[in-house]
Amino acid sequence: MALTPDDVVLWRHGWLVVNQTIATTWGIMGLLTLGSWGLTRSFTRRESPSLWWQSLEIVVIAMRDQIREVGLRPAERFMPFLGTLFLFLASAALLTIVPGYVSPSSSLSTTTALALAVFLAVPLLGSQAGGFRRYLGHFVEPVPLLLPFHILSEVTRTVALAVRLFGNALSESMVVGIMLTIAPFFFPVLVSLLGLVIGFVQAYIFAMLATVYVAAAGRVTEGGP
């Protein structure tokens, strides 16, 4: 039993190995890029927007409102990164309905890469939101004695972000595997439906936690020492 899609090697040439995780990740990236390019190309300013336009607008406005509610303004500046995280993970979860597809988030490599991207984005976007001095200032807040703990928490929450997403995706595929062996045909379908919901909730949580981290890094400090 393959624990992660990393073990499924599709193509190998010398040191270059393409496993299932890389292939599906690039597939999703291509799908999202070509899909949005092809869809937005047909958008023109006319009286009645098309169905696709309205559907995409719902998604984009929902993401913008969520970012705005956390306190990041203007939300459009943070949308490219935080929105892409959600769109990538949500489509990775949604594509589970395709037979033979294994979500790239059930590989620790993918989730670690995303968590590292969040780890790097927090200082960059956080200093954009509140200034670089303010970002550095939140490390020595409320007392400079807590500096090591702030640095430690930066690292541990990145690990937690990666392992949480990986564990959720892994547990879903494990439960489906166990259900297939003891009660095939009907119960795996129910578990897959549950997994679809869990995948979406995890995509939302991952993007939301990244948003909260960025907002915390750029937070305006009132009445500090």
Place this chain on the structure above:
Amino acid sequence: MNEHGWVAVASIVTAGLTMGVGAIGPALGEGRAIASAVMAIAQQPDESATITRVLFIGLAMVESIAIYCFVIAMILVFANPYWAARP
């Protein structure tokens, strides 16, 4: 029973214990969180969007403890470093 057998026994028993004991705390915590959130929504239905968002983020935090236990149980059973040469 040889050494590999004992490693297998210890790993499997520990994996079960990890999952079973490790799920108690997060389960109680999630129950408390959801109960409080439901009460808060019942008292202030207008704030349900904010309450739901905070609930989801909090549940993710609480749940990650159980997820760590699950990952460690999986490592013990499927990717045990002390069980390199499987007979």
